[in-house]
Structure formats: structure tokens, C-alpha cells
Amino acid sequence: MPLTAILSDIHSNLAALTAVIADLREHKADRIVCLGDVIGYGPQPLQCVDIARKEFDFTILGNHEEAVLYGAVGFNPKAKAAVDWTRDQFHLESEAEEDRDGRWQFLGDMPISVEEEDDNVQFVHGSPRDPTREYLFPTDVLNPEKIYGIFEHVERVAFNGHTHAPGVMTESGLFRLPQDGDNEYSLDDEKVIINVGSVGQPRDGNNKSSYALFDGNNVLFRRVAYDIDKTIELMSTIDRLPEYLALRLKEGR
Secondary structure (H helix, E strand, C coil), rough: CCCEECCCCCCHHHHHHHHHHHHHHCCCCEEEEEECCCCCCCHHHHHHHHHHHHCCCCCCCCCCHHHHHHHCCCCCCCHHHHHHHHHHHHHHCCEEEHHHHHHHHHHHCCCCCCEEECCCCCEEEECCCCCCCCCCCCHHHHHHHHHHHCCHHHHHHHHEEECCCCEEEEECCCCCCHHHHHCCEEEECCCCCEEECCCCCCCCCCCCCEEEEEEEEECCCCCEEHHHHHHHHHHCCCCCCHHHHHHHHCCCC
């Protein structure tokens, strides 16, 4: 399997995405895949989508792409405000018609999951059971019924995002933080679901971007510093983006 950089939850944070791409280039990743939520929350959705269209092998449909396409069902008011503003950016008349059409087509063509059968690897945004919307939190290991139901849909290893919290969930009901294994994890016979964390809005108390490198058997979790102040400054100029969404970037929450 080619060395694969697995990104998720970029959330319109161009500074973070640019830093992560520079890092994965240094590690000589052969390809980039994204587990969804390229957009939402942040200030530069069009720029991030344009990079995804050009650079990524594929991008899974995230719940924020789904919300821009079909409506923000079940979103809290702050997240919905960002979705509504983001949708308007895709309609801007200042953008060339060809670019507008291409971006909408890109969102509409996103698969809800990708399975690479030769390596028994699945890529989803939420969970293998409900690829777009279901949250799989670290504390769900305390819910055996949920874990059993989700792992019924896993052949060997599944990669997800959505919660913005990196780590490895095992079929036996453990959640291993990246730092528990010096930011590395090697697959064995046990089924696992691996959350790669968030590029653009980490929520595990570490404000550095998170992504993973995978060679078919080994996972390397990466944390990358980026210019948080630049993103916050951009967000502060957009009245329709709630201030809370910018300030949380500093805290990694």
C-alpha cells in the first residue's frame, strides 16, 4: 500500500491545511485522502476546497458538506451560522462560473465511504455503521452494545474523523491515545477504528493540527503547528462567523 496521508476535518482553515501538506511532503507521502469536513467553521472554504480538488486522491462526504448541500439538520446555532455563511461563499458572483460549478460538483460527487478491499481498509467520516453523521467518541468504549454494533461493519481497519479527537479504538473495547504508543500504532489481528483527529479544529486539548500516515500496517500520528493567529484574525473580519469558533482554536477545544 502506498504511504497514505489521512486528513480529516480541515474546516476551512487554510493556514492549518497548508502546514499539514508541507509536513506530509517532508514525510514523502505518496497520496492524500480526506475523511470529510473540508469546509465549515473557518474563514477560507473556497481555497480549501480548491486544494482538495487538486491534491487529494479522494474526499469523503462530511456532515458539513452534507449541510451545505442539503441543509444544516441538527446543527447547533453557531455551527449552523457557519454553514449558512459557507454556503453563500459557494454562490459568490465574484467567482468565475466555471469555478463555482466545479466546486459544487466536487461536493456533490463526494462518496459517503471508500473501501479498499485488497488491504481491508475503510475510510469514513463518522463511523463504519453510519458514515456521515454518527459520532464515535473515546468514551463509547464504555458502551459495549454500540461498540459491537459498529465493529460488525469493520473488516480489519477503518479510519474516521468527525469527533476531532485522535486515537485507536479496539474491538475489545479500549481507546488508545496516540501518545500511549509514542504516536505510533501497528495493526495486529484485532479489528480497530482509527480516528486521525482534525487538521483545522483540534478538540483534544492540543491546538496543533492532527493527521495520520499509514503504510498498510503501521500508523504514525502527526501534530503540526500552524499560524493560529492568522486564522483567528481572518475569522474576526467575518461578522457572521461566531467569535467562539475562532477563540476555541487557541485552546484546542
